[in-house]
Amino acid sequence: MKKIIFVGLLILVFAFAVFGCGAKQEPADNGGEQQSQTGEQQQSKEPVKIGFFAPLTGPAAADGESVQNAAELAVEQINDAGGINGQLVELVDYDDGLDSKQAVNIAQKLTTKDNVVATVSGSYSGPTRAVAPIFQRAKIPMISAYALHPEITKAGDFIFRQSFVGTVQGKAGAYVAVEMLGAKKIAILHIDNDFGSTLAQSFEAYAEAKGAEVVSIDSFSFGEKEFTPVLTKIKEEGADLVYMPAYAGEGAQIVRQAKDLGLEAQLLGTEGVDSTTQFLEVAADTADGLVITTNLNRDSDREVVQKFLTDYSDFSGHAPDMVAASTYDAFMVLASVMKEYGTEPAQILEGLSKVKNFEAVTGVLHGYNELGEVTKAVQVQEVKNGKFHSYGQIDDPEIITPPNK
């Protein structure tokens, strides 16, 4: 019996040691509170607080870690460059666990207790949709970094989107499929959530308008790993292109299993699989030939892009993905607006509506419309030799202009 107690104690000690180490890597939960306390103590030089939440735990934890690094990098660089006209920026960050209820609690805290002047959502469409009305009521600007559901910005004029809305990307996908890849018979295989269904719907409408035939639409749930049954079916249908709005985990399995089954159709993905570590590492050589629509062009010769790619890799130890770049951009837009217009929420709101031709990592932002939707070019990337490379860029205003209602 004594032995057992001893072993038990040993495990406890081990567990605490691990927890201790883990906590250092993730200041997410308590960090915000501690920071706001120190902020209250030194009221004379109170820093500008920007709220942030991301799914650091749960099924989207990898994206969460990615955007958390991007947010920390952005704030560090803003402060190193002198902050907002001498005033430092402070990140008030939380983990929403990809849970909308949790996100709502965080939003209440950010708007009532933490006194943030603006917030960046580093989370998916679900949680971001849930909190948008809260920031609207509190009259605190929120920028959704990469969540693409159309409803988010409809919450009101304080809600902005840093990446293009799903309807724009779906349309761009259909343009790539029909005009650039010459597809005639298209099968759609999408993830069954806000992200996937938004993209699938707008893709379908535009592809059919362009004269292609959509032969089948199938969906799968988040975390699905087995696609051989549905891919076997798609192979029978003789589709010449498969449009696959999915995240890295599912997307990697789709491209691998399509290769295993000898599916010859061209695969067309979305920003959901735009991840070097998570997608390309798993899909390996089976990803070659895949074309995706995204907002990050790693081949771009613009200085801001190449600098970010190097800085981010140095900062976090792995190459950045599309969600990291979008989050970084959201902070940089905020910083630039605050420098010019001031750090009050109303001033930030005014500044955001006047953004014009901002040089961001994810493209030149032409500006935000009255709904808060951004206008910028859609990047088309192709996987060659296990790397994303530029395949083209869509800047046709008919496609990239977001809806304003």
Add this chain to the structure above:
Amino acid sequence: MFLQQLINGIVIGSVYALTAMGATLVYGIMRILDINNAGAYALGAYVGLLTYNATGSLLLTFIVGMLLTGLYGVLVQKLLYVPMLDKSPNVSLIASIGLFIFLSDLIRMVAGPSIKGFHAEVPFSSIYTESLNINGAWILIIVTTFLLLAVLWFLLNKTKIGLAWKATAQDLETAKAMGVNVNMMVALNYLLGYGFAAAAGIMVGILYSSVFPTMGDVPAYKMLAIIVLGGLGSPVGTVIAAMVIGLAETLIGGYIGFFLPRDAIAFVVLIIILLFRPQGLISKN
């Protein structure tokens, strides 16, 4: 296409069979639903990946992964489940859910949240014909599952250990009175149960070339559907139920379409079959 879907179904069914076997063995003796089996599944996959990256041997990957995870199972039952045996089964069920969440978060903190590639060299080559494609990893899975189940069948039906296992499963107190080393049987049960879960985790890691901390989430509840359908605690029933669910998912998905998420199909099948056979496919009663 039918043959292709049939093979797809058998591969999926094989993985389910091994995944649920651990929980079946544990339920058979302890009468507790051990959700943490899904934790063992993820743990086994990570240990397997580490071993494979260190040694490059598939055989060692399975042996080390199963053994270490099995020992973890022995530890867990000694420290957690045995002290709870005289409490209501709900107590250990909730403890196992807690332990499962703890374990997958521990894996996330130690190994990081992102998906890790598991690119194993499989000793079988893929078969490609006009109408049929068989991946080398599928052959590995079917062969390994068959081998492991054959060993288990032999152990349970042809050895003294198996006799003792069955006696303990029927009545723990009486078996103890008859001189069966019950503590030993319970420990062995966990060694095997968690070892099987680890083997399933490794196979899934190889099949999908990836491991990640939340990989046990879906098996955690699908495993329940399978062991309930199999008649709770019957190893043979579990294998049959796993095949039924695997084939139902592929054939319904492939022919009728994915009108429901694939995971939901498993539960629809479970509900329909339980309407006609409330005792499960194979039941002792």
